[in-house]
Amino acid sequence: MSDSTNDWPIWEVFTQKKDGAPHEHAGSVHAPDSEMALLNARDVYGRRMEAINMWVVLSSAIIASTPEDMGPFFDPANDKLYRWPNSFKTPEGIKQV
Amino acid sequence: MEKQNALYEYNLRIGDSALVLAQRLSEWSGHGPILEEDIAMSNMALDLIGHARGFLTYAGQVEGKGRSEDDLAYFRDVRAYKNRMLVEMPNGDFAVTMMRSLLFSAFAYLHFRGLIKSNDETISGLAEKSLKEITYHLRHTSQWVIRLGDGTDESHQRVQNAANDLWSYTDELFEMNEVDEYLIQEGIAFDLKNLRAEWDQLIEEVFSKATLAVPVVGYKSKGGMNGFHTEYLGFLLAEMQSLPRSMPDAKW
Numbered sequence: 001m002s003d004s005t006n007d008w009p010i011w012e013v014f015t016q017k018k019d020g021a022p023h024e025h026a027g028s029v030h031a032p033d034s035e036m037a038l039l040n041a042r043d044v045y046g047r048r049m050e051a052i053n054m055w056v057v058l059s060s061a062i063i064a065s066t067p068e069d070m071g072p073f074f075d076p077a078n079d080k081l082y083r084w085p086n087s088f089k090t091p092e093g094i095k096q097v
Numbered sequence: 098m099e100k101q102n103a104l105y106e107y108n109l110r111i112g113d114s115a116l117v118l119a120q121r122l123s124e125w126s127g128h129g130p131i132l133e134e135d136i137a138m139s140n141m142a143l144d145l146i147g148h149a150r151g152f153l154t155y156a157g158q159v160e161g162k163g164r165s166e167d168d169l170a171y172f173r174d175v176r177a178y179k180n181r182m183l184v185e186m187p188n189g190d191f192a193v194t195m196m197r198s199l200l201f202s203a204f205a206y207l208h209f210r211g212l213i214k215s216n217d218e219t220i221s222g223l224a225e226k227s228l229k230e231i232t233y234h235l236r237h238t239s240q241w242v243i244r245l246g247d248g249t250d251e252s253h254q255r256v257q258n259a260a261n262d263l264w265s266y267t268d269e270l271f272e273m274n275e276v277d278e279y280l281i282q283e284g285i286a287f288d289l290k291n292l293r294a295e296w297d298q299l300i301e302e303v304f305s306k307a308t309l310a311v312p313v314v315g316y317k318s319k320g321g322m323n324g325f326h327t328e329y330l331g332f333l334l335a336e337m338q339s340l341p342r343s344m345p346d347a348k349w
Contacts, residue, residue, distance in 0.1 A: 008131075029133050030131060030132075030133060031133070032244065035240055036240060036244070039137070039236070039237055039240060040133035040134075040137070042233075043133060043136050043137040043140050043237075044133060044136055047140055
């Protein structure tokens with residue numbers, strides 16, 4: 001393996017397993033452009049019936065929260081049970097919420 | 098020409114071409130220029146082994162001597178192989194490998210598409226199954242040839258050289274003989290003459306995007322279907338067949 005991959009950006013790969021299901025993060029690939037990123041994603045993550053649709057997006061285009069954000073972003077939800085939907089019953093016959 | 102023999106020969110040609118190219122592509126396993134492409138070439142090799150299994154199994158059934166796909170793959174010598182010569186060409190650099198697969202995939206894509214209409218249900222079914230995979234091979238290799246051709250000076254020169262070197266084996270893809278004539282009349286085979294214009298167009302489109310010149314080559318090799326091959330095929334088969342021949346019936 002040469003170092004040439006260092007010149008290529010990383011793309012995050014999201015796969016959809018069936019119609020209506022959300023796209024889920026599968027992993028990442030190196031590629032010089034979007035078309036090659038899709039082809040590489042297909043070869044690495046989509047060849048064994050794992051997906052019916054794929055997204056690729058430049059890793060650099062993703063804005064992530066930082067570890068320092070963790071407290072202010074997520075903690076407040078923990079002590080306010082009324083924000084949770086626990087008291088609602090799932091209607092019969094619903095497989096996915 | 099009897100039907101049994103014609104059908105046997107016809108299946109060998111398709112199966113052998115897939116098998117030999119699969120063996121070539123699998124030589125890249127662990128040596129690809131990047132991890133993703135290493136996986137892609139191995140995937141294509143596995144697809145082609147699938148095609149070879151289908152057509153060689155059917156060849157064995159048609160022949161009626163109890164030979165399996167493995168018997169045909171591992172225990173025939175070079176003169177009994179009926180593959181198109183293009184696929185036995187050595188891998189060379191990455192540009193040669195991509196160009197070889199582009200030229201072959203474009204042919205196989207059109208061929209399988211035609212064979213779906215075959216009167217022979219087994220051939221029609223195998224063609225339909227193989228077509229999906231070869232469509233991807235065509236797309237993958239087209240994209241690479243475009244990027245190499247329209248890339249750096251060096252990548253352009255390498256992929257143009259690849260085209261020039263392989264071009265004298267392109268006419269042979271369309272070679273036919275009395276086997277084809279017989280099976281075309283029976284509605285089983287597909288007239289390869291009908292594919293030529295579309296193949297030219299497919300390749301010219303890719304070459305145009307890749308800023309490559311379509312080579313003009315005087316000498317054209319022929320004869321894979323008659324068991325005539327380049328010096329390379331014997332070495333390829335020796336490697337591929339060495340294990341089953343030294344340990345017949347080994348299971349793993």
